Amino acid sequence: MHIAKVLMLCTALILPGAALAETPRLTVTGEGTVAGRPDMATITLGVTSQGATAAEAMSANGENLARVLERLKTAGIEDRDLQTSGLSLNPNWTQNPDGAAPQIDGYVASNMLTVRVRTLDRLGAVLDQAVQDGANTLHGVGFGLSDPEPAMDEARKRAVAKAQARARLLTEAAGVTLGPIMEIREGGDAGQPPMPMYREAAMAAPVPVAEGEIETAAQVTLVYELKQP
The missing domain is CATH 3.30.70.2970 (Protein of unknown function (DUF541), domain 2)
Known part of the structure; x- marks a missing residue:
């Protein structure tokens, strides 16, 4: 009887963790870009x-x-x-x-x-x-850009907003309820330097130069908990 009680107690301690591990989740990724002239x-x-x-x-x-x-x-x-x-x-x-x-x-x-x-x-x-x-x-x-951080921060904000909008769209379409954010990860192209996108515009100078635009991109991944119906 003593061994049986111990086993029952161990089972009671393990079950909450197992239930937590099986919590349904939704992972979405959003990308944000900011375009501006280089300086x-x-x-x-x-x-x-x-x-x-x-x-x-x-x-x-x-x-x-x-x-x-x-x-x-x-x-x-x-x-x-x-x-x-x-x-x-x-x-x-x-x-x-x-x-x-x-x-x-x-x-x-x-x-x-x-x-x-x-x-x-x-x-x-x-x-x-x-x-x-x-x-x-x-x-x-x-x-x-001499100071790329402001553009990068704005790109991050846009990436989060797009990820949130995507999560709401998916859960509404699936008929489930979106829970709190469990994890936020930054990844993708966020660590890469800005990439130039050239336009047809020449600068007034002895050697014509088209400076184009700089596009700063960020990618953010959000992990949501899905509430049980």
């Missing part, structure tokens, strides 16, 4: 120089890069928005027509320069200045 741009330039020797190539590259930096500063770019990286030095190999082994014909030195432009109406002028003397490779122009 900054990032330019990636390349400065490539040649020389008969490695020292000459490096020296020429340094001089060309210095001229580019000076022009960019004259165009109003601050030191904090200029960063050099990716310095490389490689031999320039030439293939002999008679089938002999390739030979070194000088050296090529390259450097990358990343430029942040915080005033977009000057972007075209900055590009024009950069390529006038020294920068001979343009690797791309990207647009972004």
Whole structure:
């Protein structure tokens, strides 16, 4: 009899947990987007120089890069928005027509320069200045937001609102009652940087540039409890 009472007590303790685990739930996901004009741009330039020797190539590259930096500063770019990286030095190999082994014909030195432009109406002028003397490779122009958090917060709010609306729609259609929110998760594309959507609009500048729009996206998942009928 003592063992039977113990088993009954254990069963009584286990049942509430089992009932809780079987509580019906509804999981819905909502996506929110906010579109707006960018307020900054990032330019990636390349400065490539040649020389008969490695020292000459490096020296020429340094001089060309210095001229580019000076022009960019004259165009109003601050030191904090200029960063050099990716310095490389490689031999320039030439293939002999008679089938002999390739030979070194000088050296090529390259450097990358990343430029942040915080005033977009000057972007075209900055590009024009950069390529006038020294920068001979343009690797791309990207647009972004200097402070993306306000747009991201608004996208999160819209994502939650869409998830809530979807939950109400599904429960009404199914004839069940929506209970309290049990879990909120953020996921999907929320951690990715804003993606530009380009429009056909050119800026008035020496080099025409279309800045387009930046779309900030967030995804939120809500887990609801479904009330028993």
